[in-house]
Amino acid sequence: MPSKSSEFHPSIKTQNTNETTDRKTDVGQGGETHQRAADGQRLTTAQGVPVADNQNSLKAGARGPTLMEDFHFREKLFHFDHERIPERVVHAQGYGARGYFETTDPIPDLTSAHLLQEKGRKVPAFVRFSTVAGNKGSMDLARDVRGFAVKLYTEEGNWDIVGNNIPVFFIQDAMKFPDLVHSVKQAPDRAFPQAQSAHDNFWDFISLMPEAMHMIMWTMSDRAIPRSFRFMEGFGVHTFRFVNAQGDSNFVKFHWKPKQGLQSVVWDEAVKINGADPDFHRRDLWHAIQSGDYPEWELGVQVFDDAFADRFDFDILDPTKLIPEEDVPVRIIGRLVLDSVVDNFFAETEQVAFCTQNIVPGIDFTNDPLLQGRNFSYLDTQIKRLGGPNFTHIPVNAPKCPFAHFQQDGHMAMHNPTGRANYEPNSWTEGGPRAEPETGFTSYPEAIEGEKRKIRADLFADHYSQARQFYRSQTKVEQDHIADALVFELSKCEVPAIRERLVAHLPNIDADLAQKVADGLGLASVPQAHEPRRKVIEDLPASDALSILKNGPGDFKGRKLGILVTDGIDGGMLTALRDAVEEVGGMVEIIAPTVGGITTAKGAEVAADQKIDGGPSVLYDAVAVLASPEGVEKLKGMHPAKCFAADAFAHAKFIALGGEAKSLFTAAGVSEFDDGVFELAKKEDCAGFVEACGQLRFWERQA
Ligand code: HDE
Helix, strand or coil, rough: CCEECHHHHCCCCCCCCCCCCCCEEECCCCCEEEECCCCCCCCCCCCCCCCCCCCCCEEECCCCCCCCCHHHHHHHHHHCEEEEECCCCCCCCCCCCCCCCECCCCCCCCCCCHHHHCCCCEEEEEEEECCCCEHHHHHHHCCCCCCEEEEECCEEEEEEEEEEEECCCCCCCCCHCCCCCCCCCCCCCCCCCCCCCCCCCCHHHHHHHHHHHHHHEEEEEECCCCCHHHHEECCCCCEEEEEEEEEEEEEEEEEECCCCCCCECCHHHHHHHHCCCHHHHHHHHHHHHCCCCCEEEEEEEECCCCHHHHHCCCCCCCCCCCCCCCCCEEEEEEEEEEEEEECCCCHHHCCCCCCCCCCCCCCCCCCCHHHHHHHHHHHHHHHHHHHHCCHHHHCCCCCCCCCCCCCCCCCCCCCCCCCCCCCCCCCCCCCCCCCCCCCCCCCCCCCCCCCCCCCCHHHCCCCHHHHHHHCCCCCCHCCCCCCCCHHHHHHHCCCHHHHHHHCHHHHCCCCHHHHHHHHHHCCCCCCCCCCCCCCCCCCCCCCHHHHHHHCCCCCCCCCEEEEEECCCCCCHHHHHHHHHHHHCCEEEEEEEEECCCCECCCEECCCCCEHHHCCCHHCCEEEEEEEEEEHHHHHHHHHHHHHHHHHHHHHHCCEEECCCCHHHHCCCCCCCCCCCEEEEEEEEEEEHHHHHHHHCCCHCCCC
16 A cells, blocks of 8 residues: 655646646655645546556566556556557648637528528537648648638537638549549658658649649648648638528638738748747647637638529639639628637547538538539548547537437447437337428439539639639739749659649749749740640739738737847836737747846846747747847857848848847848848837838848
């Protein structure tokens, strides 16, 4: 038996809080310690048997073999060995949070969906953001599409909008999805590269798939390297149907618009963030929610009818096309707020099972061939991942409205029917649930006719017109980033023929782009363009909604200023800067030569959040450096401090300089200071700097 307590660790961190607490410690037979948690719970096996020793396995003698009869030891290892479930075959790396959806502009004229009938109707929501290609545990800032999957627990069942942060997709028919995913994930023979598309297999496949060209413009843009999950849009991608109570149907596309505005990082930052903080996006979402700065999106719908569908230049069933907001405006009908982090990552984020076929009365599918394939695939994948047909019994997947059916048994059945009736019709008094023809889900009675053939609709064959429209809707800076990204990715292809085959698509999109990429790859000339299967529409008007920079926030709310400080600085200036940032809803992190912090000129101690090596400027939206004469000399001798300055400048960040900080930048190779660099001579200068930071980047510097 454990003997009386003695001091071991004076204080130990408790689970789930940052508080520390004293714990009682028991000393066991061999002098080993058993700390008893403050809540006094006793340790048991999974069968509830109390455990006496959680340190040693049962042995035949102190130096003898371990005995098989140690059921506690065997159960503990058995359970540990089975902790993992198969990761998602795509979107393996993700992060979830809880919140709610609220209807702000009801649309009963368009849909009978219960949730959208009245202003103020509110339901719980679960959202999982993800990257697509990387395996579970891969870094957050890979160049990749982001998943944006939303589960709304409505009063008429779960409605999942399993979307992405890009409104179009690589392929038109679900038949090609396994090929696409195989091409981008690790090659089967060498098992790398991981979480990136910059390799031969991906570009080999893409260069042979002209239908991917529109999506490629998006993935080579900064949309594929978002600054935060909070600052990206979400899209349902496919065309769905709204059906109202009278049975009238319209087409609809779903949009999530971030209240925080759009923002991405630049590629060189993404590369460095992946080293400095591979969990950058997950940490960001966690901190924002924990600090009460709840991210919010508006739900917008583009609603259109058959007449629009018939006159539109493209097929509305084609998931490689979008409908410009200028053609069909986005009507805002609700808001999604994420206000709670999960209690347990595995229970919720890992086990959440999104299914495109989870729709509610008032919503319906269209014949988009990608959506049709997904409706089969998502249910199928849950059986593999979650081990059986009862994954809806897991709390995160269970409806939060009443539900009743005759499904029974199977692995891990948690909701089991009581009574005798498990079939229908039956004549028992307690005979269980019955279908409701009036209010239950009915499919829109779309008339269908056609030959049974493996075939694609003619209009799907226009692969370049919207790619061109997207490219021409970007600002100059954004166009340059697309060209740079293509050059970077294709430069990682070892086979010259693959590079050239891809570049031969670009003249169909934009001649300048083709030239820039050809130059960047060192090609002698732009290769002969592939013959488009349909004539490219060259004069589609530019759409501002497609640009990130035209849809920024205009203020610094929810953004982070990194302040690099040294001993001997003006503490008043630091306080003024912090106040100015917090005034606009921004955050501040202090970076110092040591994590112990610094002492100001007046002797006040300032704690640091990061030691300089752990807080490179890529982690911040803007930076300030406050340095005393002695302090700046020390910084100049530190490679990470010089990188902090050089990177902030190269990444077009707004920079504030206090005290002697300027000479750090000079030492880091910055010779010309532009209007994006602010000198903080007096406290009043802080507000002007923070206001400028609302533009997020001083792009003139890159030009
Ligand atoms: Fe998915 N997709 N997908 N996908 N997808 C999965 O389902 C699939 C597609 C998307 O956070 C898988 O539960 C097929 C388009 C998101 O849990 C799988 C096709 C879009 C998530 C699957 C597509 C998406 C997934 C893997 C072509 C944007 C993550 C695990 C027909 C509109 C959901 C899982 C989460 C996940 C199949 C195409 C978005 C295998 C067959 C287009 C956001 O079932």
